[in-house]
Amino acid sequence: xxxxxxxxxxxxxxxxxxxxxxxxxxxxxxxxxxxxxxxxxxxxxxxxxxxxxxxxxxxxxxxxxxxxxxxxxxxxxxxxxxxxxxxxxxxxxxxxxxxxxxxxxxxxxxxxxxxxxxxxxxxxxxxxxxxxxxxxxxxxxxxxxxxxxxxxxxxxxxxxxxxxxxxxxxxxxxxxxxxxxxxxxxxxxxxxxxxxxxxxxxxxxxxxxxxxxxxxxxxxxxxxxxxxxxxxxxxxxxxxxxxxxxxxxxxxxxx
Amino acid sequence: xxxxxxxxxxxxxxxxxxxxxxxxxxxxxxxxxxxxxxxxxxxxxxxxxxxxxxxxxxxxxxxxxxxxxxxxxxxxxxxxxxxxxxxxxxxxxxxxxxxxxxxxxxxxxxxxxxxxxxxxxxxxxxxxxxxxxxxxxxxxxxxxxxxxxxxxxxxxxxxxxxxxxxxxxxxxxxxxxxxxxxxxxxxxxxxxxxxxxxxxxxxxxxxxxxxxxxxxxxxxxxxxxxxxxxxxxxxxxxxxxxxxxxxxxxxxxxxxxxxxxxxxxxxxxxxxxxxxxxxxxxxxxxxxxxxxxxxxxxxxxxxxxxxxxxxxxxxxxxxxxxxx
Numbered sequence: 226x227x228x229x230x231x232x233x234x235x236x237x238x239x240x241x242x243x244x245x246x247x248x249x250x251x252x253x254x255x256x257x258x259x260x261x262x263x264x265x266x267x268x269x270x271x272x273x274x275x276x277x278x279x280x281x282x283x284x285x286x287x288x289x290x291x292x293x294x295x296x297x298x299x300x301x302x303x304x305x306x307x308x309x310x311x312x313x314x315x316x317x318x319x320x321x322x323x324x325x326x327x328x329x330x331x332x333x334x335x336x337x338x339x340x341x342x343x344x345x346x347x348x349x350x351x352x353x354x355x356x357x358x359x360x361x362x363x364x365x366x367x368x369x370x371x372x373x374x375x376x377x378x379x380x381x382x383x384x385x386x387x388x389x390x391x392x393x394x395x396x397x398x399x400x401x402x403x404x405x406x407x408x409x410x411x412x413x414x415x416x417x418x419x420x421x422x423x424x425x426x427x428x429x430x431x432x433x434x435x436x437x438x439x440x441x442x443x444x445x446x447x448x449x450x451x452x453x454x455x456x457x458x459x460x461x462x463x464x465x466x467x468x469x470x471x472x473x474x475x476x477x478x479x480x
Numbered sequence: 481x482x483x484x485x486x487x488x489x490x491x492x493x494x495x496x497x498x499x500x501x502x503x504x505x506x507x508x509x510x511x512x513x514x515x516x517x518x519x520x521x522x523x524x525x526x527x528x529x530x531x532x533x534x535x536x537x538x539x540x541x542x543x544x545x546x547x548x549x550x551x552x553x554x555x556x557x558x559x560x561x562x563x564x565x566x567x568x569x570x571x572x573x574x575x576x577x578x579x580x581x582x583x584x585x586x587x588x589x590x591x592x593x594x595x596x597x598x599x600x601x602x603x604x605x606x607x608x609x610x611x612x613x614x615x616x617x618x619x620x621x622x623x624x625x626x627x628x629x630x631x632x633x634x635x636x637x638x639x640x641x642x643x644x645x646x647x648x649x650x651x652x653x654x655x656x657x658x659x660x661x662x663x664x665x666x667x668x669x670x671x672x673x674x675x676x677x678x679x680x681x682x683x684x685x686x687x688x689x690x691x692x693x694x695x696x697x698x699x700x701x702x703x704x705x706x707x708x709x710x711x712x713x714x715x716x717x718x719x720x721x722x723x724x725x726x727x728x729x730x731x732x733x734x735x736x737x738x739x740x741x742x743x744x745x746x747x748x749x750x751x752x753x754x755x756x757x758x759x760x761x762x763x764x765x766x767x768x769x770x771x772x773x774x775x776x777x778x779x780x781x782x783x784x785x786x787x788x789x790x791x792x793x794x795x796x797x798x799x800x801x802x803x804x
Contacts, residue, residue, distance in 0.1 A: 318596075388669045
C-alpha cells in the first residue's frame with residue numbers, strides 16, 4: 226500500500242506569539258510537526274505494519290521544514306519530499322495545487338493529513354487536495370481500518386461519531402484520539418539520515434506561477450489585548466458561590 | 481456590477497443554527513446595496529424551516545430536501561449545493577465554521593478554483609472592500625485578510641458576529657430537485673448521536689470546563705449539572721482529555737476547539753498557554769482552582785480559590801435560584 230502523509234511544520238503549542246516588524250517573530254521558537262499531522266504519521270506507520278507498503282511524507286515549506294520531515298522519517302516513514310520554493314504563496318489554494326501537481330504523478334492508496342494546523346488553522350488543504358485529485362475524503366477521523374481496497378473509519382462530527390466506508394484511494398484527516406504518536410527512537414533518528422529525501426521546486430512538478438496565484442492575502446497582524454486578572458472572591462464556598470452569582474448579575478450583567 | 485452572496489444554512493436537532501443567522505448578518509455587513517442574497521437549505525425534512533429562514537432575508541431560499549441528505553455526506557452535499565450554485569451563480573459563499581462548514585467549504589472553494597478565508601470572527605469594510613479578521617495560533621494572534629481574485633468562500637466562527645434580525649418582507653422559497661448519484665465512493669453506515677439535545681460547545685453561551693483537577697470521568701458530573709442549569713456545554717482541558725476523563729471532542733485549546741462564550745467557567749484547570757489560546761476571547765472568565773498560584777487566575781475576571789467539588793455544586797444551586 227502506498228501511503229502519503231501531508232505534513233506541516235508549526236510552532237510548538239507552548240510558544241508565545243511575538244510580533245516584530247509586522248511579522249510573527251520566530252526568534253528562539255521551537256518548531257514541531259503539527260500535532261494533528263503527527264497522528265497522521267503514526268496512523269501511516271500502523272497501517273504499514275498491517276498491510277506493508279511505503280510511506281512518503283510530503284511538505285510545502287522553507288528549508289527549516291526539513292527538520293519536521295526528518296522527525297517523521299525517524300518515526301519510521303520511508304522517504305520525504307519537500308516542496309521548497311519561495312515562489313509558492315502561503316495561500317491554501319496555492320499549496321493544494323502544488324501538492325496535487327506532485328501527487329497526480331504518483332500512485333497512492335491512502336493520503337493522510339491533520340485535521341487542521343495549529344498555526345494558521347484554515348483546515349483547507351487536505352480537503353482541497355481530495356477535490357483536485359478527484360478522490361473522496363473523510364475529515365476528522367478517530368479510527369481507520371483498511372481491508373480489500375476499502376477503508377472503514379470513525380469520524381468525529383462535533384461530538385457525534387459517524388461510521389463510514391470509503392473506496393480507496395481517499396484522503397483522511399486525523400483528529401485527536403486516532404492514536405498515540407510514538408517518539409522517534411535513537412536508531413530511528415540515525416536511519417532517518419540515510420533515507421531518501423527529495424527537494425523539489427515548482428518546475429519539477431510542472432507548475433507555472435500563473436497556476437498557483439494566491440487567492441487571498443494577509444493585510445495585518447495583531448495580538449489580542451492582554452486580559453487582566455480580575456477579583457478574587459473571598460469567603461467560605463457557600464459565600465463564594467453566592468457572591469459570584471451576585472456579581473454576574475449586578476456587575477457583568479450576564480445573568 | 482451586482483454580486484450574489486450565497487449563505488449555506490445549517491440545521492441541528494431540527495432547528496436552524498444560530499451561525500446561519502450570523503452568516504446572514506455578515507452578508508449584510510459586506511454587500512453593496514444592489515447585490516443579491518440567496519440561501520441554500522439542504523437536508524432531510526428541513527422544508528418546514530424554509531419559511532422561518534426566509535423571515536431573515538429578502539433573498540431567495542433554495543431548498544433541497546431529500547432523505548439521503550439526513551446526515552452530512554461530503555459528496556452528496558457538494559452535489560446538492562452545486563445545484564443551488566448553478567441556479568444563482570454566487571461570487572461569495574458563506575458557511576458556518578462548524579463540522580459541516582469546515583468540511584464542505586474547502587471542497588466548494590476547490591471546485592470553484594476560489595479562495596477561502598476560514599474561521600472569520602469579524603468583518604470590516606474599507607474603501608468598498610471587505611476585510612476579514614481571523615485567529616492565528618487559535619487566538620494567540622489575529623490577522624486581517626482580503627480576497628485577491630476569483631470566487632470567495634468564507635466560514636464564520638459561531639458566536640462572534642451578531643445574528644441577523646427578521647426582515648419586514650421575507651424572501652421567497654424555491655424548492656429544487658436533486659437526484660443523488662448512485663455510485664457514491666463513501667457510505668455513512670451509522671451515526672452515534674452523543675450530542676443530541678445538547679448545546680454545541682462552539683455555539684454555547686456558557687461553557688463549564690474541567691481540567692486535571694476533576695480527577696476522573698465521574699468528576700465531570702457536577703460540571704455537567706452546572707452546564708445543564710445554564711443551558712451551556714461542557715468542555716475540558718488537554719490534561720483532562722489525555723488522562724482519559726473525557727472525550728477529545730470536548731478539548732478546548734490550540735489543539736482542540738476554540739470557544740468564545742459569554743461566560744467560561746474553568747474548574748480545576750491550571751491554565752497552560754495552549755489552553756488559554758482556546759478560551760481567552762470569552763467575555764467573562766471564571767476560574768475555580770485549589771492552587772492560588774494557578775496561571776488561570778491571571779486571565780480570570782472572577783477567581784475562586786477552593787475545591788471545585790465544594791464550589792461547583794453550590795454554584796449550581798445559586799444559579800438555579802436566579803434562573804428559575
